Amino acid sequence: xxxNPYPQPPADEVDLVEVLRALADPVRLRIVARLTxxxxxxxxxxxxxxxxxxxxxxxxxxxxxxxxxTATLVRGRNHGVRLRRDELxxxxxxxxxxxxAAAGGLS
Amino acid sequence: xxxNPYPQPPADEVDLVEVLRALADPVRLRIVARLTxxxxxxxxxxxxxxxxxxxxxxxxxxxxxxxxxTATLVRGRNHGVRLRRDELxxxxxxxxxxxxAAAGGLS
Numbered sequence: 634x635x636x637n638p639y640p641q642p643p644a645d646e647v648d649l650v651e652v653l654r655a656l657a658d659p660v661r662l663r664i665v666a667r668l669t670x671x672x673x674x675x676x677x678x679x680x681x682x683x684x685x686x687x688x689x690x691x692x693x694x695x696x697x698x699x700x701x702x703t704a705t706l707v708r709g710r711n712h713g714v715r716l717r718r719d720e721l722x723x724x725x726x727x728x729x730x731x732x733x734a735a736a737g738g739l740s
Numbered sequence: 741x742x743x744n745p746y747p748q749p750p751a752d753e754v755d756l757v758e759v760l761r762a763l764a765d766p767v768r769l770r771i772v773a774r775l776t777x778x779x780x781x782x783x784x785x786x787x788x789x790x791x792x793x794x795x796x797x798x799x800x801x802x803x804x805x806x807x808x809x810t811a812t813l814v815r816g817r818n819h820g821v822r823l824r825r826d827e828l829x830x831x832x833x834x835x836x837x838x839x840x841a842a843a844g845g846l847s
């Protein structure tokens with residue numbers, strides 16, 4: 634059985650401090666704001682309106698995923714990323730939505 | 741006029757990323773949870789049930805204050821610290837309370 638190249642913590646092991654550290658960055662807040670619909674989104678720079686290098690963006694995705702904020706899906710050569718919004722809302726009610734709203738990502 | 745030795749950002753200049761960075765620490769979350777009544781509290785280690793050095797605690801207070809999370813009051817040789825809860829609630833609705841609740845500091 635292949636090792637999952639994109640491991641993420643199970644919902645009940647997601648740590649609040651790690652989530653806050655992951656969200657405490659302007660680029661990652663922007664990514665998260667883009668993902669609030671809960672759907673899978675492409676991992677390309679153009680999706681997020683960011684002028685940063687692809688490898689820098691990959692690092693941000695890794696930080697978000699390892700903190701439990703996002704989930705990554707691999708289909709062939711394509712990667713998709715989605716917010717773990719429901720799981721986070723259950724574990725830390727109001728935290729993600731209030732932060733995203735404060736960042737201007739939600740109306 | 742003396743320079744304020746404990747400067748803090750005005751409410752409308754408090755930055756969300758700085759607030760999240762300040763809160764993304766187990767010791768600082770514990771301090772903040774202790775301060776949720778909005779009153780001034782002593783700055784001593786014993787107030788927070790923390791087994792850390794006084795200078796380490798001072799560093800944590802500095803981080804919280806500079807991010808705009810707390811305000812420091814000096815009366816003679818005594819220092820007091822309080823949460824800027826109302827100002828933060830106005831600027832970033834729900835953020836502080838949901839985080840403190842998630843940290844177990846509010847019922």
